[in-house]
Amino acid sequence: MTQSLNRNFLLASLATLGVGCATAINAPDFLGASFAFGGGLLGGASIANDRARRKDTQARQSERVTSTFSALYEVNRGVLDPVQLSFMANIPLEQAHGFLTNVAESTGGQKIPTKTNNGVLFAFPHSQNALDELSKNAENWAKAQNQQLQEQLEKQQKILQMMQLRQAAAQQQATVNKDPDPWTATGQPGL
Secondary structure: OOOOOOHHHHHHHHHHHHHHHHHHHHOHHHHHHHHHHHHHHHHHHHHHHHHHHHHHHHHHHHHHHHHHHHHHHHHOOOEEOHHHHHHHHOOOHHHHHHHHHHHHHHHOOEEEEOOOOOOEEEEOOOHHHHHHHHHHHHHHHHHHHHHHHHHHHHHHHHHHHHHHHHHHHHHHHHHHHOOOOOOOOOOOOOO
16 A cells, blocks of 8 residues: 655655754754754644544545435435444444434434334435325325215216106106007997
8 A cells, every 4th residue: 555755744854854954063952952843843744644634534434424325315215224324334333323313303304213122213304205195195185086976976877767767657657548549449339
């Protein structure tokens, strides 16, 4: 693994060497102080390097956690498990749980205890869940409307059947009460 020479270390080393040489030539009695100064410079460069490395590590870790969270959010429709996030983002479980708790508090997510009470899931609002809910509501509304129309149709069919039965009964009654046709009647005295 090759690592490039840190600019801060290079500058601190050159400054220490320059101050040390100048002190050795001009005031050799203070050579120890100049090396102490150089040590301080190198220590400061080390601290700055460590801070930059930690900042870079945290930035990469934040990016990894954010992208993993986004992927799990879409795949699981807003329901996330801290254990899954911890494993996939390569972070400690406590850190994953803390991250999900913070996100839940800021976005209106909910903690859902598992059945075995040994963990918790986090449910976040998800557009697909909202679309599913809207689709289900629309489907239920359409069924209710269809049912009302079906009931009205059945009532109208019953009314129509009753009217047809009455009309048929009236026609039958009219044929029974009808005067017999004198031209076709039999058994009457003839002319």
